[in-house]
Amino acid sequence: MTHLDLLLSVYLDGETTPEESRLVSQHIGECLRCRRRLEALNEARTAVRSLPMLDMPADLVPAAVTETRQRRWHPARWAAAAAAAAAIVTATALALPDPEPLDLGDVTRQVGARAALDLGANSLKFVVPGAER
Amino acid sequence: MTHRPLSWEDVARTHGRKIYNFAYRLCGDPHDAADLVQEVLLRVRRGLEDFQPGSFEGWLWRITHNAFIDEMRRRQRRPTAPLPEVVDRWDAQSSPGADEQLAAMRLGDDIQAALLELPYEFREAVVMCDVIGLSYEEIAAAVAVPVGTVRSRIHRGRRLLRAALSQEAAG
Numbered sequence: 001m002t003h004l005d006l007l008l009s010v011y012l013d014g015e016t017t018p019e020e021s022r023l024v025s026q027h028i029g030e031c032l033r034c035r036r037r038l039e040a041l042n043e044a045r046t047a048v049r050s051l052p053m054l055d056m057p058a059d060l061v062p063a064a065v066t067e068t069r070q071r072r073w074h075p076a077r078w079a080a081a082a083a084a085a086a087a088i089v090t091a092t093a094l095a096l097p098d099p100e101p102l103d104l105g106d107v108t109r110q111v112g113a114r115a116a117l118d119l120g121a122n123s124l125k126f127v128v129p130g131a132e133r
Numbered sequence: 134m135t136h137r138p139l140s141w142e143d144v145a146r147t148h149g150r151k152i153y154n155f156a157y158r159l160c161g162d163p164h165d166a167a168d169l170v171q172e173v174l175l176r177v178r179r180g181l182e183d184f185q186p187g188s189f190e191g192w193l194w195r196i197t198h199n200a201f202i203d204e205m206r207r208r209q210r211r212p213t214a215p216l217p218e219v220v221d222r223w224d225a226q227s228s229p230g231a232d233e234q235l236a237a238m239r240l241g242d243d244i245q246a247a248l249l250e251l252p253y254e255f256r257e258a259v260v261m262c263d264v265i266g267l268s269y270e271e272i273a274a275a276v277a278v279p280v281g282t283v284r285s286r287i288h289r290g291r292r293l294l295r296a297a298l299s300q301e302a303a304g
Contacts, residue, residue: 009288013262015269041288044295047244048263056153057167 001031008038012045141178144193149174151265152197158260159201161249172200194267194275198257205253247297255290262287 004027010016011024028035152173156166176196184192248256261267261275269287273280 006284006288009291010269010284013269013287015284040295041291044291044298045263047298048248048259048294051158051241051244051264053150053154054157054163056150056170057163060149060153060167060170 003031003037004028004034005037008034009041009045012038012042139181139184139189141174141181144177144181145174148193152193155197155260155265156201158245158248158264159253159256161245165204169197169201169204172204173197176200188271188274190267190271191274194261194265194271195277198275201257243298243301247294247301250297251290251293255286255293258283258286259290259294 004024007016007020007024011021016024028038149170153166153170156169157163160166160169173193173196176199177193180192180196248260251259257276258272261272262269267275269280269283272283272287276283278286
């Protein structure tokens, strides 16, 4: 006896031709092995069909309005982004040379010199040769 | 009587949930599934103007199939590992005792885990058939393979699934 294999799944889905349907019906009436195979396949089929239909996230459809694709961010992505930002800050701090100590005396001298120059600039007179004669 | 042209909002409303479930059952991750729905809706929006009246289901699921394949390629995470050792034992696992255990263990998580173990082509065909409810002809149009290939993929997918569920129940 030739056993059936692929046709059993097709039969379960009602996708067999009339001729194939007659063949399967007749065969499983006579063959215990193929009848058990059919039952096993039906269990797998029923298992998948028993999975619940999940609800789509509520914010999903409005997000699709934008032409430019914007990937949705979930907590794991935020955490990865935060970790990357922290790594950049740390790496930058390590890469920069140590700042030189600040000498307040130098600052005072520079500010004083700039003030003196400014005063001097205010007192400058532009002399055009021959104009004040 | 005039018909309003189909908008992408109509597609989102009538098919968004199915696309989400298709994606979730294929990848097992709600965030990846949500990303795929967005990608599909964007492609639908761009393609609706060129859509010719015909099999809308075939057109939509072809877009969904292509979007999923592109996404998986992009992420280089496409699962392809078969389970050859399970194939040869599926008949042996059909004992009445295993059946009873299987019935007791048929929880959604187990079924989802077993689905994710299937080779991608088998998983996609099984999900399109048993979760979405597409006919073999619609699946063939969406995936661009002959109906005979769809028959084979669904059958082999169910065999592997049955064997994997039996193993989980027995383990």
